[in-house]
Amino acid sequence: MPDKSQSNIDKVLSNLAENEGAALERLFNFLRIPSVSTVSEFAPDCQKAAEWLAAQFEGLGFTASVRQTPGRPILVAHSDEAGPDAPRVLYYGHYDVQPADPEELWTSPAFEPVLVDGPVGKQIVARGAADDKGQVMIWIEAFRSWRAVMGKLPVRVTVLVEGEEETGSPSLKPFLKEYADELKADVAVISDGNMWDVESPSITTRLRGTVYTQIKLRTARCDLHSGLFGGVARNALNALTQLLGGLHDEQSRVQLPGFYDDVPELPDELARQWAALAFDEAALLSSFGLATPAGEVGRPALERLWSRPTADIHGIWGGYIGEGRKTVIPAEAQAKISFRVVAGQDPQRVVQCFRRFLDERRPADAQISLEVLGMEPGIEIPSDTRWMRAVRRALGDEYGKEAILGGCGGALPMVGALKGILGMDALLFSFGLDDDQVHSPNEKFELRCFRQGARAHARLLAELGRAV
Incomplete structure (x- = not known):
């Protein structure tokens, strides 16, 4: 008997492909809003970005509202059409971006997105392309195609998109505490960072x-x-x-x-997986003018970066x-x-x-x-939950290989806040690349990453709907 759920996801993926041009135009409209949170003169643009998102979600059948904070507004949206027994998933992202300075180093205006040729295909060049507007839009487009094909999403969804991530999210924790009952979910999904490389998906399970x-x-x-x-x-x-x-x-x-x-010592399975990545520490050091490794003697580079x-x-x-x-x-x-x-x-x-x-x-x-x-605090996200198994299946199906369970040397306060305030773990997987030049002139997001990111999120929705 044919797998009906597989037939459904194939239809959703086809819809994504057929409507990619319209999806890119929506992304470009979003990127044209100069929602720089660090500079007060851009405060109206931050409001505009939040309202633009609200209109997108309302058009997808969500209830959406722009909530004011002492700083920049926060967008909250809900979809309950999957029914009371379906899992609830909280999607988090941010619409604010870094300033474009120095503007003279951009090859095209920072807030006039363009498609240009790159080593692995077309690139979307604009401030916020990878951090984080492009990565917010990939899950919005996955929602859009699911509703277009199936009429509704397979899970209940709550969305929180803030406007102060680039300034340390000062309003976020108070907001989470105030609206904790409204925002509670079974698991959170965050795409705001990098994958291992353009062909290798990765899931962050450790954060210093x-x-x-x-x-x-x-x-x-x-x-x-x-x-x-x-x-x-x-x-x-x-x-x-x-x-x-x-x-x-x-x-x-x-x-x-x-x-x-x-x-704790690194588990043997992770140690073997990280060793198999054959990370080139010498090349990394050479890229910023160094030659001699630092850190704990006798520890591999990725261990020193991610788990020590x-x-x-x-x-x-x-x-x-x-x-x-x-x-x-x-x-x-x-x-x-x-x-x-x-x-x-x-x-x-x-x-x-x-x-x-x-x-x-x-x-x-x-x-x-x-x-x-x-x-x-440092965080370790369990890798054996039904939610983690769902994202591993989704990424594995999209890329034809197992996702890398990696780490992040830096802190991501949102992940800790979700755990500490709302009591939920996060599925932290992203589609940026190391050379995307986030926070720098000529920030870019690979079209290939935009495309496969949307497909992976569409697959994840299916997996979360039947997560076991």
């Missing part, structure tokens, strides 16, 4: 979090003359650099007491840094230091470990204060 701190070390009551007091008075900058020089040992392991106590914690000094200052000479012994020195943490590490405990490190190594006559500027 962050503990960001600032320390101040003070010695004497005031700066002193280095000729009169050098060799007698303690130099705050000397003391601070000596202290921070002990953050790592000769093997580049972080020296905070207890720092690695809760760091780190410590880094981001800035250090004190004393005199103006033009010419001023021979002072600084009385105060400061530094910003962050720790990338992994799932299993408690950010609060990492702060405690850092306080202990500073206390144990504090030089005589020095006072040290520690300020915590932000904390996000």
Whole structure:
């Protein structure tokens, strides 16, 4: 007996192909809205982008509304036509984009999208093409084709598209808390990042979090003359650099007491999969002018990037840094230091470990204060849930190969907020590429990625509707 569900998805995929020209025109209209969240003069354009999205969802039979926040508005839309017994899926994205500066480096105006030839086919060039308007539109087009062919979606859908992701999403967590009951779902879907390469889909299952701190070390009551007091008075900058020089040992392991106590080893299956990717660390280093690997000695590159914690000094200052000479012994020195943490590490405990490190190594006559500027936990998304099995099947069917279960060295606060506030995991898979030049001039999104991304999302809807 023929598989009716397979026949349905084939029809949906055919509809996507037949209507690709119209889908691209809709994307281009979206890209023409300069919804830059960081610059206040573009606030009306952010409002316009949210309203444009609301009109798109209303045209697809959703109930949609633009909700005002202390910052940029948030679009919320719902479709319940699949019925009360169907799973509910929350789709998240953002409509805001980075500024176009420096505009003179663009080969075409940043907010006038164009199709150009590239090494793997046509490319969509415009600000926001890959981050994140193009990747929002691929799941909207999947919704559109499902409704055109089947009359309704196979799952209940809630959509949240914010306008402050590029500025740190300051309004998002309060919004999630205020509307938690309305936004709850079985699982979330996020496409806002990169795949392994244009032929290899990937699912992010590990995200490092962050503990960001600032320390101040003070010695004497005031700066002193280095000729009169050098060799007698303690130099705050000397003391601070000596202290921070002990953050790592000769093997580049972080020296905070207890720092690695809760760091798990990578499962053997993942270690084998990552090793099979044959990641070219030398090529990566060469691309930005380096030749020698850093980080924990004896650990493979992808493990160091995706599943191991780190410590880094981001800035250090004190004393005199103006033009010419001023021979002072600084009385105060400061530094910003962050720790990338992994799932299993408690950010609060990492702060405690850092306080202990500073206390144990504090030089005589020095006072040290520690300020915590932000904390996000590391996250591991379970790979054996029915939702994860659904996305693995969808990507496998579209690309003809198993999706890579990868990691992300950076923090994605939305994933943590979804888990902490709404109690749901996220399916985090994306269709951007490393060379898309997001946040830079000539940002692009491969037409091939737009096309296959929409197809993959259409397949995912079918899989989520029968997820087991």
